[in-house]
Amino acid sequence: MTTPCLGILLPDDGPDDYEWHELSGEAVPDAGALPAIAVGKVASDGHHEPGALTALGAVERLAPVGGRLVRERGARAVVWACTSGSFIGGLAWARAQAAGLEARLGVPVTSTALAFREALEALGERRVDLLSPYPQDVTDRLVRFLGEDGGAEVIRVEALDCPFAADSNRLDIVAAVAEFARAHPAGDRPLLVPDTAVNTLRRLEAMASAAGRPLLTANQVTLWAGLERLGWGSAPAGYLRQLAGRRQGAS
Numbered sequence: 535m536t537t538p539c540l541g542i543l544l545p546d547d548g549p550d551d552y553e554w555h556e557l558s559g560e561a562v563p564d565a566g567a568l569p570a571i572a573v574g575k576v577a578s579d580g581h582h583e584p585g586a587l588t589a590l591g592a593v594e595r596l597a598p599v600g601g602r603l604v605r606e607r608g609a610r611a612v613v614w615a616c617t618s619g620s621f622i623g624g625l626a627w628a629r630a631q632a633a634g635l636e637a638r639l640g641v642p643v644t645s646t647a648l649a650f651r652e653a654l655e656a657l658g659e660r661r662v663d664l665l666s667p668y669p670q671d672v673t674d675r676l677v678r679f680l681g682e683d684g685g686a687e688v689i690r691v692e693a694l695d696c697p698f699a700a701d702s703n704r705l706d707i708v709a710a711v712a713e714f715a716r717a718h719p720a721g722d723r724p725l726l727v728p729d730t731a732v733n734t735l736r737r738l739e740a741m742a743s744a745a746g747r748p749l750l751t752a753n754q755v756t757l758w759a760g761l762e763r764l765g766w767g768s769a770p771a772g773y774l775r776q777l778a779g780r781r782q783g784a785s
Contacts, residue, residue: 539570540760541609541641543600544730545590545616547580547699553733553753554615567770569761572607574599576616580699580731582668584622584675591619591627593634600639611642611763613649617728617752618668620645622675625682642763646730646752647679649759653750653777654686659724663690665714667702667729670695676728690718699731707732712744724748730756735773748776 542554558571576599578590589595596614603609614620614635620628628647636643644652654662662680666673673693680686692714696702707727714725725745727734734741734751742749758777761769771778 536608537570538764538766539572539603539607539609540764540766541600541603541607541612542571542573542756542760543576543596543603543612543614543616544573545578545580545619545699546575547578547731551733552703552731553735554730557735567768569764569766570607572603572609574603578619578699582618582672582697582699582702584672587618587622587672590616591622591631593631593638596631596635597638600635600643604639604641609641611760612639613756613760613763614643614645615730615753615756617646617650617676617730618672621647621679622672624675625651625679625685628679644759644763646728646756646759647676649755650726650728650750650752651680651685652759652762653755654680654724657724657748657776659748660686661689661723662686663714663718663720663723663725664688665692665694665711665725665727667694667696667705667727667732669693669697680726689723690720692717696729699729702729702731703733705732707734708737708740708744711741711749715745715747720747722747724750727751738772738775742775750777
């Protein structure tokens with residue numbers, strides 16, 4: 535029987551070591567625990583600037599790449615794996631983006647930004663902290679997005695001011711999390727780390743230890759939401775941590 539395929543729409547704006555490329559082409563822990571993963575590259579200059587991100591997230595730009603994932607790779611669900619390119623226009627814009635892609639592609643579709651909100655709902659969390667690789671103006675838009683329509687209140691926030699995705703990718707993210715935790719001790723309030731350019735899946739244990747609290751990253755929630763839409767029942771727990779076994783809408 536053919537292994538179901540999860541399609542990942544990924545900005546083509548950084549080095550080849552983005553972890554999605556590894557997941558799509560190499561063996562992972564717990565063989566068979568992940569579906570096939572196919573990456574479709576979306577042309578992008580990686581600029582963390584509102585105008586560029588709005589243009590990057592246009593359905594007309596994403597749909598042709600997503601269509602190839604469905605037709606040529608057999609993707610049964612697709613995630614737009616770009617946090618900033620899915621929250622920059624606000625919640626209604628993000629929902630319309632996903633719905634427009636779903637109508638064009640004919641398979642379930644979501645995005646990283648929507649996945650963050652879904653993950654927080656599944657965990658029953660309404661107060662969070664945010665460690666953002668983005669510049670301040672883009673970070674401010676993410677804070678508003680998370681809080682819209684009864685979402686989560688961001689209590690502490692730090693913007694790391696990376697102008698491009700490649701800058702985010704080069705961050706020592708474990709050290710950045712540790713520094714944030716020292717500056718903002720907060721008990722068990724979750725810490726969000728957006729930006730799919732930041733490789734986190736195999737660093738989750740180290741990041742969570744440095745944070746000293748629950749932690750959600752862009753690639754973690756992207757994988758979780760994609761598996762949910764694919765109807766996939768299992769995945770390496772190390773990649774999902776506290777989201778393993780959680781369902782959207784659960785509390």
